[in-house]
Amino acid sequence: MIIPAEQKKKLETEFVFSATRSGGPGGQNVNKVNTQVELRFAIDISAFFSDKEKQLIHVKLKNRINSEGELILVSNSERTQLGNKETVTEKFFALIKKALIQKKRRIKSTPTAASRRKRLESKKITANKKQLRKPPET
Secondary structure: OOOOHHHHHHHHOOOOEEEEEOOOOHHHHOOOOOOEEEEEOOOOOOOOOOHHHHHHHHHHHHHOOOOOOOEEEOOOOOOOOOHHHHHHHHHHHHHHHHHHOOOEEEOOOOOHHHHHHHHHHHHHHHHHHHHHOOOOOO
């Protein structure tokens, strides 16, 4: 499912961002500035997704959803809070896109006539070999 840009903006209003101090690149600045960004998204409360889509998200992303039904994502790879905010937002949309793709069911195929014939031929050859191993009847 591809979410258009104007709908992404509408969905972003439901995000709850919080910033904390993070490790990683930043030198002395890393101990003073809250650059790590945590995105919280309440799936059950969201008006954007249908009930079926919410259920699909719960099933596919169950390891990332906490007991309150919130999807939590964290980013601390960038040196700025704004950079981490953009990164975590991109991460969110990629996860949702992946979660909403339904796996296609495999269509059972029947063996072809040629493959059936070949299988029966090999069975006959094997049976004949085993028949020849027996001692002749007297």
